[in-house]
Amino acid sequence: MEGQDASPILYVNGKRHVMPEGKAEQTLLAYLRGLGLSGTKLGCGEGGCGACTVMVSNYDRAKGEVQHRAVNACLTPLYACEGTHVITVEGLGTKRGGLHPVQTALAHAHGSQCGFCTPGFVMSMYALLRSKKTKPTELEIEEALGGNLCRCTGYRPILEGFRTFARNAPDSAYSGETINGSDSTPICPSTGQPCTNGCGDTPAAKALGAAEDDPVTAVREPIFPPELKRRVPTPLALPGAIATWHRPTTLAGLLALKKAHPDARLVCGNTEVGVEVKFKNMKYPVIVAPTHVPELTEVTIAEDSLVLGASVTLTTLLNTCETLTLTLGPVRTSGLVAIKEQLRWFAGPQVRNVSSVGGNVCTASPISDLNPLWIACGATFEIESLDRGARRVAARDFFKGYRSTDLKPDEVLTAVALPLTEKGEYVREFKQSHRREDDIAIVTAGMRAKFDVVDNVPTVAEIAFGFGGMSFKTVSCPKTSAALAGKPWTDETLKLALATLPKDLPMSPDVPGGMCEFRRSLANSFMFKFYVDCCRRLEADGLVTDAVYSAAGLDEADLSAADRFHRPFPRGAQYTQVRDGSTVGQPTMHQSAEVQVTGEAEYADDIAKPAGMLHAALVLSTVPHGKILDIDPAAALATPGVHGFFSAKDVPNNVIGPAVLDEEVFASEYVTCVGHPVGIVVADTQDIALEASRLVRVKYEELPAILNIDEAIAADSYHTWPGFTDHGIEDGDVDAAMAECEAAGRVVEGDARCGGQEHFYLEPMVSLVWCGDNDDLITISSTQAPQKHQKLISSALKIPCNRVVCKTKRLGGGFGGKETRAAFLNVCAAIPAFHMRKPISLVLDRHVDMAITGQRHAFLGKYKVGYSPEGKILALDMMLYNNAGNSLDLSAAIMDRAIFHSDGAYKIPNVRVHGRCCKTNLPSNTAFRGFGGPQGVIFAEMWMDRVARKLGQPAEKIRHVNLYEEGETCHFGQVMESSQLRACWDEAVAKADVDSRRAAADAFNAANKHRKRGIAATPVKFGISFTALFMNQAGALVHCYLDGTVLVTHGGVEMGQGLHTKVAQICAAELGIETDSVYIAETSTDKVPNASPTAASASSDLYGAAVTDACRQLNERLAPVKAQLGPEKSKDFKEVCTAAYFARIDLSAHGWYTTPDLVWQWDGTKGRPFNYFCFGAAVSEVEIDTLSGDVNLLRTDIVMDCGDSINPALDVGQVEGGFVQGMGWVALEELKYGDPDHKWIRPGTLFTAGPGTYKIPTANDIPLEFNVTLLHNAPNPRAVASSKAVGEPPFLLANSVFFAIKDAVCAARAGNGLDTDITMDSPATPERVRMACGGPISDVFYDSTNAPVYRAKLTC
């Protein structure tokens, strides 16, 4: 435009930037991080975690308004941001300059632990506030966070913090005055005041904006830059390394481009293309963005249809549907309601805000959520080309094959026309996925029926279906539609529909994606729901009387089958005790909270890189077991920008291992899993290194692979290392007791299985390594075990430990996953650093991290349990197997803990339990919160549940009968001392009001055939200490400075759990100063040597005690000084330190602690492996949809024994976070590897390697009512400050969810006349839940000849 600067520009945090040249392939995230704005994090790179959320604002010239939206910077192409204003977390507030209210709310609600997800949450909330014209509702807040994952907090504090911005919030973040402002007035998120400046339009606001010239330190509300309002979009053609980015601004321009470049890729939201480029390595030389073509962004409502331009975003579609349903009324908008409801569960807001209607249609995904609805609604697609003009295609004829459509190369989709509905016409959407929020469907469907009603009988005038997830493309069901046309809506017609639908939707048992029986059952279940729904709507609309139900063979109890899932905003209460008069016991905010909410907190990959740093990428095995025949790096080395390739021959000592030496840094002769490192490529950039790593040719002779526990048992394939493996414990006389029980017919026997679990720390693994003169190496790593890095690097490079320093400041989550496996990666990075004497950075992509770094072990337990008529467990005989993977790693210790915890929380007089670690060709499995304890305990609860059902008693009654009493002895000889087990149980059961709620659940179940409620109470007993006794030692350094401040360094790592905050509180209490005066900077092997990993929940105990020891030494030295200063002056620690200094007193102390009284040998003798036990209890109630397998967690009540809590806020955070992570393990998260049960996946390969396929809980999964009590008045005599450990034990509380689900499933089975003594494997995914419920719809698809109960396939 005339007078307009032709350079492509964007604004970032108020500062103008000219777009860099040659970056057509660059994402906004890479650009922002390149600017030094490292608050925006890379968590996954595929739009699945929200860690990269930023707000993008643009000026809508047609509407004359500024629009704000949250987007995922990892999928947003940089050039797509031309002419926009990007706000990152740094644009809001800073610790020095003051926090933004959104940041303050999150920090004060204790909503950040590791903090890696935190900037993303801040930006999602901020964008919601900016984009709304009125204050948001609580539900809008929850929905706005649907695309953000947090692995630490359990979401409750995040929701609670942000709830204060809701219009109906009781405790507003703003002043009462402000929150009472008119609902129609926009609220300024910075001040909380009603906006009077037209969103940054006033001269004052402009002045504010003009004052901002530094994007990194901007602290005030960024206004929308006036230049961008004036700027008229122009066509762009911006080149990149491979691609050219075109942005036409007219339809003719778009069509001309498509004619000139038939292979051009259209890119709207890039949420599909971005994933293809990253994960399928697709290259598109010509990219055309149709986002600025006016015809494609229009929404028009005609007489009988809604016409949507192809570039209309899904958020606009959602808002349009919402508005039109109000203005046009329900008769005309049945289709729009269905689309709106479907979009609620379509991706997260960041994806919906950018992705387009046309992008979804043209991707032609077989699991698209909208395409089935377009088909069912009879939509038409408008298509245009320059040469042939426009044409229309019916949606049902558009999809030709797997991701292929009727579009010719020179054509574009211009619009979708959706017919409005008429009286007696009903549309309904269906979707079942692994997780409700932000997940692609397993099966998704749209159904529409139009009825003629004569004499109170509804007859099908027209019926149409669209199904996704049932074939290689979205399909209509012509046979079913034809069969049903003209039929009355009766039971007979339903039977016909259920019999015909499978003919339209055939599926082979080894279908890609698996779950054949479930998917077929779902399709028919959806049909049944639609049938019920139509009856309800016909009656509600007054078209028929309620006689329709009896004609349809339905009764009252059937009707809830058709309910849509809606739930209110979650609530919760926390009951804690705060100690008086000490820094210990206070709910102090996490030391890093303020820098986490502002994005200033530095993680390993955020640290300013030294000049000359090179980037590395691993070359990984693609076969599960093979002999290496040849490695040829020539093509990789020939790539410009590549500096070297290193393999086994370059490692001075290639043999390493954390417990036993059974691994290699790089495979030399054999690879033993997919993802086994074979070498490492070093290049100028990470992208070049990754590209080159794919060019290294490795030839293998493939060998037979063992992929699961059953195969390992059959092949006798175990890790056997004397002293480490094949342990067992025997107590009492199992054979005699079992024989007695068997004679009386009181034995349950079976095999229990639980799957593994991915850690899914939000920050993927990072290693930075420098090699100095004298071969001294410094490494910064995201690790829980710096000392292990030091040791393994020293060993691999044959250099002494005193030349290797490993540092870590904070982790973006660890959960055990960054204990040993991080060290191996660090060694890989150290090899090129050592040889090249160059700084090396190795950052794993999320999917690589998940595929190669191991997980929680899947376990199999073969058990036999004898019990008394009262349900007392008399004998347990158990053999445990874990899937250890290709090396031993920590698997033996993990098995040991499973053996210790296989009694659950129950006194069993006769126990025999042994364990073996299966050697398989999967990546080595490793530590994960609970370390084998959860597997041992869930098996105990599985057989306990069966015993209760055999006896026909509520499970909580039988559990209670068996709980340990004070003074009783465990199977390994440790006595229950100061046990709080029964106190926790009694309080939890009472608080949850289990008896009356069980009665209410029974009443609900009687009134609902297809929804069932279940309730369960489960206890926790968890031993605290490393079971390798030598590891129970800790050191700390305490330095006092002359200004009265104190620097503490200890061996523990801060990974979000608040260890540093607690240690600071303890130190402050010991020295009699404020917590703020104590600082803990980092963990480093040159400060505190030989530290044990931060693991086993023991770190607060260990380092708190070590710091206490140091402080006591200091206090002893300072006592005479204080005496001399007198009581008044001694209150000022600065005075004390200064006086001590002048008196030449050492103001530094080294503290030391070893856990006392531990005794344990694996020689058959009994002992005391644990310092003490943590106790707890939880009660959960769920509601399941027996037709779809969907689970809704209604309420959880927890009572947890944390001793006298050092910091109740942090402890509640650990309890809630641990519980929700555990809930993920038992109810949501499923790892799927290519194995004999998953033949559609390449052998040994992890299919679920990313947030797209692996589903951790979201905010929508947490209990609707979530009450947590830290047991009051329960001091622990055996740990620092009378506290107890809290990291791992709460994870086990989630068993209550699993058994509540099982309880509901059993209610469904009872309703279907089926046996309730069933084995249900963990996790209780929708597939397991649906299929275990059984019933006539699913029975058709399951051949029960060999096994009466369906057991879904499980990678185990």
Ligand SMILES: Cc1cc2nc3c(=O)[nH]c(=O)nc-3n(C[C@H](O)[C@H](O)[C@H](O)COP(=O)(O)OP(=O)(O)OC[C@H]3O[C@@H](n4cnc5c(N)ncnc54)[C@H](O)[C@@H]3O)c2cc1C
């Ligand atoms: C985290 C995440 C979650 C997701 N969840 C879901 C989900 O729940 N349900 C679901 O169905 N999908 C889901 N998807 C898939 C995807 O986001 C959607 O299909 C989305 O609608 C694609 O739109 P887009 O504008 O981003 O497409 P783009 O990636 O920009 O384009 C996709 C394809 O469409 C073509 N195209 C775009 N516009 C036109 C046009 N006008 N004419 C011709 N061709 C065109 C492009 O060339 C390209 O091939 C998800 C994706 C992500 C990353």
Ligand code: FES
């Ligand atoms: S990093 Fe962008 S969504 Fe995960």
Ligand code: FES
């Ligand atoms: S605080 Fe959310 S992932 Fe750690």
